[in-house]
Structures are given as structure tokens and as C-alpha cells.
Amino acid sequence: MGRAMLSIKNNLSTFWRRTALRQALALAVAIVAILALVWMATYFLVRTELRSVHPESAEEALEIINGAFRFAFVAIAAAAIAIGVFLGGRAQRRVNRISSTLSKVAQGDLAARTEAPPGGDDLDYVGTRIDATLNELQRVVLRMRDLSANVAHDLRTPVARLRANLEDAVVAVEKEHGNSGEIRAAIEKTDQLAAVIDAIMRIAHVESGARKAAFAPVDLIELAQAVADTFAPVVEDSGRHFKISTGNPGTVIGDRDLLVQLLANLIQNAIRHTPPDSTVRLSVDGLSVSVCDDGPGVPESERERILEPTYRMDKSRNTAGAGLGLALVAAVAELHEARLTLDDNPAGRGLCVRLMFDIPGSGHTLTG
Amino acid sequence: MHILVLEDDAALGPWIVKGLTEAGHIADLLSDGRQALVAATTRDYDVLILDRMTPELDGLSTLKAIRAARISTPALFLTAMAEVEDRVEGFEAGCDDYLVKPFAFSELLARVGALGRRRGVDAQHEETKLSHGDLELDLISRVCKRRGQAIDLNPKEFQLLETFLRNRGRILTRTMLLERIWQMNFDPTTSVVETHISRLRAKIEKPFGDQLIRTVRGAGYVVDKE
Numbered sequence: 001m002g003r004a005m006l007s008i009k010n011n012l013s014t015f016w017r018r019t020a021l022r023q024a025l026a027l028a029v030a031i032v033a034i035l036a037l038v039w040m041a042t043y044f045l046v047r048t049e050l051r052s053v054h055p056e057s058a059e060e061a062l063e064i065i066n067g068a069f070r071f072a073f074v075a076i077a078a079a080a081i082a083i084g085v086f087l088g089g090r091a092q093r094r095v096n097r098i099s100s101t102l103s104k105v106a107q108g109d110l111a112a113r114t115e116a117p118p119g120g121d122d123l124d125y126v127g128t129r130i131d132a133t134l135n136e137l138q139r140v141v142l143r144m145r146d147l148s149a150n151v152a153h154d155l156r157t158p159v160a161r162l163r164a165n166l167e168d169a170v171v172a173v174e175k176e177h178g179n180s181g182e183i184r185a186a187i188e189k190t191d192q193l194a195a196v197i198d199a200i201m202r203i204a205h206v207e208s209g210a211r212k213a214a215f216a217p218v219d220l221i222e223l224a225q226a227v228a229d230t231f232a233p234v235v236e237d238s239g240r241h242f243k244i245s246t247g248n249p250g251t252v253i254g255d256r257d258l259l260v261q262l263l264a265n266l267i268q269n270a271i272r273h274t275p276p277d278s279t280v281r282l283s284v285d286g287l288s289v290s291v292c293d294d295g296p297g298v299p300e301s302e303r304e305r306i307l308e309p310t311y312r313m314d315k316s317r318n319t320a321g322a323g324l325g326l327a328l329v330a331a332v333a334e335l336h337e338a339r340l341t342l343d344d345n346p347a348g349r350g351l352c353v354r355l356m357f358d359i360p361g362s363g364h365t366l367t368g
Numbered sequence: 369m370h371i372l373v374l375e376d377d378a379a380l381g382p383w384i385v386k387g388l389t390e391a392g393h394i395a396d397l398l399s400d401g402r403q404a405l406v407a408a409t410t411r412d413y414d415v416l417i418l419d420r421m422t423p424e425l426d427g428l429s430t431l432k433a434i435r436a437a438r439i440s441t442p443a444l445f446l447t448a449m450a451e452v453e454d455r456v457e458g459f460e461a462g463c464d465d466y467l468v469k470p471f472a473f474s475e476l477l478a479r480v481g482a483l484g485r486r487r488g489v490d491a492q493h494e495e496t497k498l499s500h501g502d503l504e505l506d507l508i509s510r511v512c513k514r515r516g517q518a519i520d521l522n523p524k525e526f527q528l529l530e531t532f533l534r535n536r537g538r539i540l541t542r543t544m545l546l547e548r549i550w551q552m553n554f555d556p557t558t559s560v561v562e563t564h565i566s567r568l569r570a571k572i573e574k575p576f577g578d579q580l581i582r583t584v585r586g587a588g589y590v591v592d593k594e
Contacts, residue, residue: 149449153421156448160470161379167473168383194470195555198450202554205451214452229524230550233563257452257553264556271558 020095024088028080035076039069094123098130108212110138155197163190199324206331211255218259220250224284227263235267239276247285252357254336262332265325266291266353287357294350303342369414369484371395374404374430376422384417387473401425408434413441414484420447428461435462442483446476452553474587478539498533501594503572503580505530514576524549525568532581532591541588565589
């Protein structure tokens with residue numbers, strides 16, 4: 001009973017948020033009200049004016065008036081409401097088309113258009129303006145893709161040439177039975193440089209939102225299980241313990257590959273910043289995913305900053321790209337409109353990085 | 369093998385050709401897409417190595433045109449464009465493998481080697497059992513046996529072993545394995561491949577006191593042909 005009332009209330013409130021329908025209905029109601037007023041005015045005028053002069057014809061006239069107005073009232077009220085709903089519904093469908101186009105664009109589908117005909121009314125005008133803006137946006141995004149391809153080319157090609165030269169140098173030195181250790185170390189540094197370029201390019205790409213176009217449902221428990229299958233042995237071989245705990249099922253609309261990379265980065269981070277014999281725990285419950293460790297943790301004052309791209313708390317650890325791992329985590333979280341928090345491990349000491357997908361009103365999550 | 373190389377970089381192009389030649393292949397170097405399209409449609413190559421950003425006709429359009437001409441020569445994109453969309457575009461255009469610059473030459477060589485023999489191996493997909501010496505892999509019941517003794521492998525270990533046995537004699541690099549077994553197009557920087565291979569070895573090699581999977585220094589892993 002309560003549920004039915006609630007549903008009616010919800011439907012009513014969504015109905016009242018539809019401008020075109022509401023206005024058309026209001027107009028219909030106004031027409032009906034005016035008609036009722038005219039009816040009443042005519043009735044009272046005839047009654048007061050005619051009755052004193054000619055009582056019999058007054059009664060007859062009133063009957064005629066009532067009969068005529070009764071018929072007209074019903075007919076016009078029905079027609080006004082029907083025409084109102086029809087016109088309002090038509091306008092509403094056009095408004096809905098505009099709003100669905102915009103939400104498609106927000107989801108990353110830059111090819112969506114309202115397809116409003118030019119030279120129509122003001123609603124068509126809004127539609128054509130939006131289409132023109134989207135054409136421009138799509139053009140800019142495509143140019144940006146060209147630009148980022150050029151940046152990728154300009155960054156990676158010189159590194160590729162350098163690596164080629166170093167590989168040749170190794171061969172040359174070894175042919176002379178020399179020691180190629182230094183050159184091999186240089187090759188390793190080149191690969192680290194390439195990894196940093198990869199990380200920066202990927203963060204920029206994730207932040208551009210382009211990957212939203214390929215969003216699909218991701219089962220979080222299945223995701224965590226797959227990540228655990230891959231990384232549990234890595235954590236264990238590093239002398240630490242790995243635990244996975246799963247609670248309620250949950251599904252999000254997202255990019256599975258990026259979510260795998262996010263969890264991989266968090267686990268890698270946990271390995272890097274905890275002493276041997278620590279425990280790394282991956283937990284999923286509903287729309288919350290977390291990676292916790294029982295290492296030294298991160299002081300509260302530093303937590304906000306470690307998500308920034310250039311930050312590296314432990315300057316002595318010069319692992320390439322390490323400072324970018326968490327920045328990618330932050331970018332992927334933002335792409336999914338998920339809330340990323342760093343807390344003390346509730347089990348005692350250590351850090352807990354938690355990802356919450358159910359931001360109210362984001363509308364991009366499903367509960368399973 | 370006869371290999372076509374489309375690469376407009378004046379340093380990398382000749383370097384790739386030199387390396388391929390030293391490895392015993394014959395390589396033709398072309399620096400614009402239009403020439404490459406003509407060459408690929410008129411001569412018989414075993415493998416195509418294509419850069420994506422090339423003058424006249426970009427590599428992607430070149431490969432699309434080659435495929436439109438019903439030429440199915442295995443093709444590998446060698447490019448600076450590394451995002452997932454770029455890869456998807458590449459595979460949709462009809463490439464068989466995708467390698468991002470910068471790269472180790474051994475990586476390119478391993479991938480070219482795997483592609484070159486791809487034409488003849490399609491019949492293998494019909495197989496329901498793979499065997500190597502005294503090792504047997506039943507692909508239907510997912511059972512692995514060595515000297516008649518069942519070995520308990522988890523799904524990834526099974527897939528790893530299956531991939532090695534299907535590619536006997538070919539080097540599989542770390543990134544090839546990451547892409548094929550774990551569908552990872554990024555470097556997890558942790559030792560995922562090394563760890564899983566060492567666990568696999570502990571199950572299929574250690575109890576039997578010999579070696580099946582050979583580590584090739586600076587390149588990858590291989591199960592040699594018998």
C-alpha cells in the first residue's frame with residue numbers, strides 16, 4: 001500500500017518536471033476555466049436581466065444556455081486536454097531527444113545529434129545550435145586525437161632510436177669481448193623512460209574521458225577474483241601474504257581493463273611500501289572495492305597529496321613511474337565517478353585505499 | 369621469410385631491416401604507404417611490418433586497402449600509438465599483432481616468428497590433446513599428466529602450458545604472454561609472468577627433475593621442439 005502511494009508520488013513528481021506537458025495541460029485547464037466563467041456570467045446575466053422583463057422566456061433561455069454550454073463545456077474541455085496532451089507530448093519528445101542526445105555525449109558518444117530540422121521553431125533552433133556545438137566539439141576532439149598521436153610519435157620515436165643505438169652498442173662491445181653491463185643498464189633506463197611516457201600518456205588519455213565510449217557492465221567480484229588469480233602469487237613470492245574477501249555482489253558500468261590496472265597499481269603499491277610478512281587484502285562488498293595493507297601506513301597530512309602525479313613520498317625509491325601509479329588510480333576513479341579514499345586500516349595499522357562507486361545521483365551504477 | 373617493412377623513420381627503418389637480415393630473413397624497406405600497398409598486393413610476402421603514421425597513405429588505411437584486396441598476409445603494426453582504441457582500430461583494420469615503440473629487437477623478432485608460421489598452424493585448433501615427450505595435455509577434460517601422473521594446474525597455468533605447447537620452437541616474450549594469457553596491454557611492473565612461470569615449473573618440471581620451458585636471456589621463454 002505504502003509502496004503504491006510512493007510510486008504514484010514519484011510518477012507525479014517526474015510528470016511535473018516535464019515542462020512542455022505541464023504547460024500544455026495548464027493551458028487546457030485555463031481554457032476550461034475561462035469557458036466555465038463565460039458560462040456562469042452568461043447564466044447570471046440572463047437570469048438577472050431577462051427574468052424581470054420576461055420571466056417565461058427567461059426560463060426557456062436559461063435552459064437553452066445550460067444545454068448549449070453543458071455540451072460545449074464537455075466537448076471543449078475534452079478537446080483542450082486532448083490537444084494539450086498531443087502538442088505537449090510532441091514538444092516533450094523533442095525536449096527528451098535533446099536531453100538524451102546530451103546524456104549520450106556525456107557518456108562519450110560524440111557522434112550523437114538531436115537532428116532537429118533547421119528553420120523550425122525555437123525548440124528546433126536550440127536543437128540545431130546544440131548540433132552545431134557538437135560538430136565543433138567532435139572536430140576539436142578528433143584534432144586532439146591527432147595531436148596526441150603526434151605527441152606519442154614525437155616522444156616514443158626518439159626513445160625507440162636511442163634503444164636501437166644501445167642494442168647495437170651491446171652487440172659491438174660484446175663482439176670485442178668487452179663489458180656491456182653499463183650499456184645494458186642504459187637500456188633498462190630507456191625502458192623506464194618509456195614506462196614513464198606510457199604512464200603520462202595513459203593518464204592524459206583517461207582524463208580526456210575518451211574511454212567512456214567503451215564502458216560495459218563489470219562484475220566487481222569476478223574482477224577481484226581475476227586480479228587475485230594474477231597477483232596473489234606475485235604478492236606471496238615477494239614474501240607477503242595475500243587475502244581476498246568478497247561480500248555482496250555488485251556491478252558497475254565501466255572499463256574493465258582500466259579497473260584491472262587500477263587494482264594492479266594498488267597491489268603493487270602495497271608490496272612496495274610494506275615490509276616482508278605484511279598482509280595485502282583485496283576486499284569487495286557491493287559497490288566498494290578496497291586494497292588494504294598492514295604496513296607503516298601514510299600520515300594523514302600526506303594522503304591528499306600522494307594522489308598527485310608528481311608526488312613521491314619516499315624520495316629514495318627511484319622506481320620509474322612509481323609516482324604515477326597512484327595518479328593513474330585517481331584518474332581511473334574519476335573517470336568512473338567513483339569516490340577514492342585513503343584511510344587507516346580499520347584492522348589496526350596500515351593503509352586502506354577504498355573505491356566507492358555509488359555516488360548518489362551519478363546514475364552510472366547498478367546494484368546486483 | 370620474405371618481410372615487407374613500412375617505416376618512414378630514417379634511423380629505425382634500416383635498423384629493422386638490418387636486424388631481420390641478420391636473423392636470416394629477406395626484408396624490403398618502403399617509406400610511404402602507397403608504395404607499400406602496391407608492393408603488398410603485387411608480391412608474395414610472409415609477414416608485413418607496418419608503421420601507422422606514414423606519408424602518402426597512413427599504415428591503417430594501407431592495411432585496410434590490402435585486406436580489401438583479399439590479401440591475408442599476416443601483418444604487425446609497429447607504432448607509437450599505444451592506447452586501447454588505437455589497438456582496437458588496428459585489429460579492426462585486419463592486423464594480427466600490435467607492437468608499440470620503443471621495442472626490443474628480440475621482441476619484434478619473436479612476434480614476426482610467431483606470425484610467419486601462423487598460416488600453417490590453423491589445423492592445430494582441431495586438436496583435443498597436446499603432448500610433449502612424456503607430458504600430456506587434454507584440452508577437453510583440462511587434465512595435465514606427466515609420466516601418467518596427474519598434475520593439478522590452475523586455469524592460468526593450464527593456459528600458459530597450452531600456449532607454450534602450441535608454439536613449440538617459438539620464443540614467447542613477456543609482453544606476448546601478458547597480452548595473450550592475461551589480456552594486459554600495460555606493464556604491471558610486477559613480475560607477473562616470471563612468478564606464474566616459476567609456479568608452473570615447480571609443478572611440471574621440479575618433481576621430474578628436468579627442464580621443459582627454457583628461458584632465453586633478454587628475449588623470453590620457449591618450449592623447444594622434440
